Amino acid sequence: MATEAEVEAEIEVEKEKPKTDIEGNTRNLMQSIKGKVEGSCLEKVEEKEVDIIPEALVIGGGIAGMYASLDIADAGFKVHVVERSATIGGHMAQLDKTFPTLDCSACILTPRMVDVSKHGNINLMSYSEVVGVEGSVGNFKVKVKRKPRYVIEELCNGCSLCEQACRFAYKFPNEFDENLGKRGSIYRPFPQAIPAVYCVDPVRCQMVKKGKCGKATIENVRAYLKEGKEDVEVPPCVAICGPKCIDFDMEEKIEEYNVGAIIVATGYDIIEPELMPEYKYGVLPNVITGLEFERYSNASGPTFGKIIVKGVDRLPKDAVFISCVGSRNKQTGFEYCSRVCCMYLAKHAHLLGEKVPDCKVTVLYQDVRAFGKGFEEFYDRVKGEGVNYRRGLASEIYQKPGSDRVVVRGEDTMLGEPFELEADIVVLGVGLKPSAGTAELLKMLGIEETTDHFAKEAHLKLRPVDTDIEGIFVTGCVQAPRDIPDSVAQGKAAAAASLALLAGGKVKIRTPVEEIDEELCLGCKSLREMADKMGA
């Protein structure tokens, strides 16, 4: 039995010991247990088993969305693919060659695009957008807006005569070529577009906007097409169209679909380089983005594969590639690494060296993130081909006085000295951000964003394609920047997750709240709002 003095001494000793607040922790634990005991007066909650509609919706027809839809369709389930633009294929269709194998991007992509379009189980809705989602896992009600092409998809044979006949042929910038090429009011994004049919740009077509094109009026068109009147003045596209598939009276339609699972695969946009004004993108024509370089390098691009940059107008003798433009940068607001730029710049450096052997190529970098299968070996190869890697990003680009060349000023952190490199072209390694409209779509679906504004997955490590909403999955670059093999793996992963639901056939859901305590109810109607959203 301890004496008081001994106890006192013990207390003194205890006071000297560094605090780990055992008391506080224990108190917290006791509170928590108490709470649980009280809360264990739980009521039985009924779980209901509902049938899962054996159909899936894939939002986005890029490479991830395509592979997700193909796997689900191959397994025998119907898939609705909704793609906002006039063609599927996404950004991968714009690329020239892919790292590290240097496969031609379109050559490996287009057979899969054809597969998607021909698959009996895939309902491809291009030029369409998802405008409403209700319901819960197994039973989602989706509203899809079918934007009017003003061309009847089933009749158009892709002959391209309308494109050539259009009064505004080759007058507008072509988005597919990053605005470096030209298209008209009636167009196809690229020749191998799927669906291989034409589309009228509602903003740039006189007939759609004003009801007349030259001397032709919309009434003339109706008379020509529907009544067979031959002697009216119609716009050249209608006149030359064999299958008579141009229909200016087409209207937007809203279609409803019921699906069991939804996969979001809406991909990326590049970070706008204007966020780093010191690089003078848009000011000096010598400065281009990585995606513009892809279009220059591509044999079906605006210069048929010759690296002749608009405004520079000659093959480059000196080229500088700058990494991390936009990314890894608290100032621009994109703190994250965009993952693919190190490799795509290495690929560009290689392609440039191949096409213009006399060109001196320098890559400015911070780290070279060549992490994937075959990447390190590719990086080694590129260095062996004479590409000069200098550590240290450029601080500014200015025009060389009295010349159309530019000067790139930076500090070489390995030599410990500043440098100035003259260049004919500068390629900015722009990073990736979620594609436009992603924030609104995620909100519509009830999915949160992570701090980097990409879609929030259920668990960063263990559930990279699930979200907090059962039955809705995210895949590809909407969740985080990634390259093609990782996007394909994710697309298939989302397919597996969907198949686990669809093949199971049934899912358990909790029945909604049925009782409302009238004494407490304020009548604020917020519950009604939530219920409406859930479709309850």
Next chain:
Amino acid sequence: MAEEEYDYTKVPMTGSVEGIAKDAPEDSPRIGVYVCHCGINIKMTIDVPDLVKYAATLPNVALAQHYIFTCSDPGQNLIKADLAAGRVNRVIVAACSPRMHEPTFRGTCVSEGLNPFFFEMANIREHCSWPHGDFPKEATQKAKDLLRSAVARSALLELIEEKKVDVTPETLVIGSGVTGLYAALDIANSGYKVHLVEKNPSIGGHVAQLDRVFPKLDKATSILTPRMIDVGAHPNIDLMAYSEVENIEGYVGNYKATVKRKSRYVNEKCTGCGACEVACPVKDVPSEFDEGLSARTAVYLPFPNAVPPIYTVDPENCLLFKEGKCGDATLDAVKEGKAVPPCMAACKPNAIDFGMTEQQEELDVGTIIVATGYDIIDPTVSPEYKYGVYPNVITGLEFERLSAASGPTGGKIEINGKEPENVVFISCVGSRNKQTGYEHCSRVCCMYLAKQAHMVKEKLPDAKVTVCYQDVRAFGKGDEEFYGNIKIEGVGYRRGLPAEIYQKPGSDKVVVRAEDTLLGEPYEIEADLVVLGVGMKPNERVWDIVNMLKLSQSVDGFLMEAHPKLRPVDTATDGVFIAGCAASPKDIPDSIAQGKAAAAGSLVYLVQGTATIEPAISQINEEVCIGCGSCAEVCPYGALTLDEVSLVMTVNEAMCKGCGGCNAVCPSGAATMKHFRDRQIYSQIDALLQRAVPVEFVDLGGVEAAAPEEPAAPAETAETEGVEAEPVAAE
């Protein structure tokens, strides 16, 4: 030759010419030739109308057409219309590579009832208009040669039926790390049975050994063990731990696997109470789970959350096996029930059974997923780092065990019995290194070293932490932000890998000598603890699987996928998938995505219930075959076997991949390839050689202009210059 200049901008979109065989009887070949412009890709170089006119003069050609985009719907409709009207019964499309659109056009033929193997493609784009864009005249001539060759072959094509096989609705997953677990769960949740084979006594793989995972610093076991338990309890998962696959035979949908169930000498009555462990006299076996940093007993559970939670007797260290007796009990006496070793004495449920023997189980499965994971690269490949010489130098995985609360030090980072004051982390040990033979980047080390640097700072706030690096590959979601934060926490990143580590004289510290490439000067740091960022290599046991399944390896030694961009989890063998670090180093989220991707691939087969097998394969003519077996000797797929009764060779049609080896060695000509018969190939060669005029040598400029010899005049007279060809008698 057409006199006027070929102006490709004036070529009409479509056109048709009737061929010389248009009135041929119905049962003889009537070939339709469709020449594609491919937009401008072909017609820009090749005179398409000329080619069409030429095609119409070739033997057996009933008609020839050209169209702007033959693969488009209207283009295909041209072919379909001719088939439906009975105008043609063989189709040739002269366009792009068959790798592009052969499946498309085969589909077109099938939709009108024509067997797809009556379809042939002539590649006049990748093989003609694209490479010879500057030489249109010669390119057109070459296109005619290619077309003539295709026409000759087309007349000899045979009807081949595509066979379907049933798919057993079960999957075998080899390897139960995080990748295998997630693959198994997705398939099991879809309602199909999964056999999950794991060679170790417990599932979980390397993730179970980790302390915390980047970038969110979740505890590895907290996130992994719920999935391990799900797998252990799932009604659709047949968990075969402590087992190895010994043999695999078969083909897609029909694989037979023989699995060796190793003997634990402990049966399912085990409650995991641990009394045997306390009683066991052998207490000094280096623990594999703790990377040798602690010791375990001969009867052991690899780690507390092991699934299945059953003990295992290690026969290599158990005295009963090693020395024949443990204490007073001999092995024989124990088996006869006459004696009891300490472990059995302590075991209340009587779960220990030294009479257990290895079992073999045969499994029938439809698909296989190989998820065998990685081993770390042995750090002694870089001997300058003195791993194994100085106790201060440890690997990244050993650090995880030190840092983990369940590890040998209870989570305290200690070396030589005390907390380190200076810790140095070294990147790229083994990887990115031609000398060590591992040229590849191991992808996870930059981030795991960053995480471990952070853990040191968390547990030992006063320690000085330095990371020596080449590049910081912080590319994943949340990784860059994590890397930014730890630098603020005070972790020093110095660029330049160390050259050597030596012991500080008269001390138990070591000195790390390196060059800081940003400062441009060498330096030396004293360190109590050096952590080597070792890379990954394929798990060493995967080679047996590779041989059993005839899988290929990439140059870096990892398993090879069917296509590095678009088919990252498929292999060249239908129904066999690879996933996770067995295919290439990757972190946890990417491994899980690949595990799920492989599950999707499997589910396509399982849900459909059937698989089509490649029909262009070997065929044995039984009347000619003498049963010599030369073909079986060269067959890499084991597809040929001798039928004991008829004494001729037989082909397993699902295993044969159509490589042609048997055809090449067969002495009697019994083995031939369907769709690639000798006579078909010879007819193509003959057709190509028919243009036996001296070939003009074109000066390509830059190519050494050795004076070309006059080619000898061909012995047989053949027809002259291409266009005015008289119909050549069919072979």
